[in-house]
Amino acid sequence: MIAKVIIFVLIIAIIYFLIIPKFKSKKPSDSGESFVECSKCDTFVELKDSTLRNGKYICKECLK
Template sequence: MLGKIIIFALIVAIIYFFIVPKFRKKDDKKDSQNFVECEKCGTFVSLDEAVLSSGKYICKECLK
């Protein structure tokens, strides 16, 4: 009986340590953002809001 409980606990621990951290890593990536400096105005904008032009990042405001 004690052996079955230990085996069950090991199976639960293996599932927890190998499957649960994979779901947490996706959430951590959403929290962190990369910022780049606009070559024209010098402000820092997120990488999603910048445009790469001739190897330099330009914010969308400067493109207008």
Template sequence: MLKIVLTIAVIAAVYFFLIKKPQVTQHRRKRADDEKRRPKADEEIMVECEKCGTFVSSHEAIIVDGKYYCSKTCAGVK
């Protein structure tokens, strides 16, 4: 009887170990992503349009080749 209990305990431990590990990794990765994304999303800065000099919120600015533009017209994209 004790042997069966031990076997089950070992299997449970192995399952727990195998199943929990990827979840922890995923959870960590997700959190790291969130932390990476959060400052960017919350941080609203005014940036100057490369073409016309208009200041525009970084949320609304169009970024082309690392430069900020106030509109698609200034950015030269359609």
């Protein structure tokens, strides 16, 4: 009985740590169609026209 519970928990752990993270997107795609908000001027710019600094996106105009 206890062995069945341990096997069940191991299967759930494998699914949680190995399979589910593959479906989550960790960063936006680089297709150029994604827009992000500049943390300084609050405008929306394309992802390719922004820079990631300290976990926040900054547009190229604000970097100047």
